Amino acid sequence: MSELAALKQKLEERFVYLNGGIREQGERRLWTEVSYDLFFEVLDFAVRELGFNALCTITGLDEGEYLAFIYHLSQGGIVLNLKTRVVKDKENLRTVTGYFPGAAIYEREVTDLLGVKVEGLPSGVRYPLPDDWPTGQYPLRKDWDPKVLDQKGSA
């Protein structure tokens, strides 16, 4: 059994609800999706038991009613792409800096560009938008139009 298949099997054995929900892509990529209330138990298992000791980045996606986030966890050459969703403008994320202190900058990035709040994120300067960026404007949301920047009052 390949290393990737073994990891997939361990995930499926530990979490029944992941059965049939994990996709292998090529030799070194796993993709799966969990609801947000189960997210931390899967993350915890992946980090502590399966050795995914690095977070490549967090990708944020605007899916209409929801905001989706993919946590790209790596263990050497293998990447587990763990996706989850929260209701847009209603639900918040909780920080993963307890597992990966370096994740702070990725969480600030999704906060600025997609407008999700991250509970427990240590204080710090915003990234990557400027300090005078108009409030409530989230450039990576699908309905965001750059023309708002040309309106009066926005520098």
Added chain:
Amino acid sequence: MDFDKTNDKDMQISIGPQHPALKEPTSFSLALRGEKIEAIQVKIGYNHRGIEKGCESRTYIQDMYLLERICGICSHAHSTAYVQAVETIAGLQVPRRALYLRVLIGELERIHSHLLWLGVAGHEIGFDTLLMYTWRDREAIMDLLAELTGNRVNYGINTIGGVRRDLTKEEGERIVKIIDHLAEQTKYYIQLAQEEVTLIQRLSGVGKLPREDALRLGAVGPTARASSITFDVRKDDPYAAYGELDFKAVSADQADVYGRTIVRLGELMEAYSLIKQVVKNLPDGPIAVRAPRKIPAGEALSRYEAPRGEDVHYVKSNGTENPERVKVRAPTLANTQAIAKMLEDRYLADLPIVVAAIDPCFSCTDRAIEVEGRGLMSWEKLRRYSIDWYRAQGVDFRNVKRVI
């Protein structure tokens, strides 16, 4: 210490975003006690250009050229990481010859990037002779890239499904000649790094990043490898033709700026060897397969070992000609997290070389607002726009005398 917990005994100073010592805009807020750094806060984001958003309204092939322009130094890193993701989604079998040629350009890029870094590092510690030597050598690679691809930077060699230019036998011979010359030069720099006392003492123990901190903060590339982390995407998650080539991931255990210098010098020697292997073993056959205009729905994550470390591209397609989402995580963003740790209990005078030692590239890091809808501006319009913008900020140039 956290920057917001500093007290009035500390002197707070700002360096940047515009500062003669910085090659790109970054802002450092420092709390100093005497010459010692008590706390530091790094602000980046000044080069944010909205490239990720821009990708969503362009076709896959247009995006490749846009993403290549994220960075003027590691442009091939970004374009390759992106096309690999698209090729995975589309299920394209890229010809082996093309994969070898991608390695060739990628390693030439690593050489010119590392030689550039070595010069900058020399400059930061007052060793400008090293800057002159390495930048002279680097020109040979820039000229070579211009001959092979048509451009010194932003080579435009990639396309979805392969590469756009082939390599002739004569070009291969010329490459080997130049590489042999540079290998001799680099051996001299390695000898210098091993024997030159001033250089060793200035760099040793500066910018310490122990292995566990490098892991915890997610450092990548030569910055991480100098802290005994052997991870190299080319070895651990091989792409292009790296799986068929013989090389080693160079690492060091000094965990300081000196270690980062040793790693980059070692990587230069590995790059020369890789290039010679590519030229010698270049497979016959086509250099590209035809790619569809519309990419079927799917997603992929691609990693690439850029000169500064792991470059990550995520692409999501929706069956149309334009991607649904493109996400880029450049290596500097990962390494920026470690700067504060490296400067803990160090002196202000160490800041330039410690920051330089992660080989930061903030254009890569911030990527992302190319504002649409404003169109091209004429010089007069741009000047007017800037005057109005400053006036809105309370700065009026009306009373300034024009010299010309």
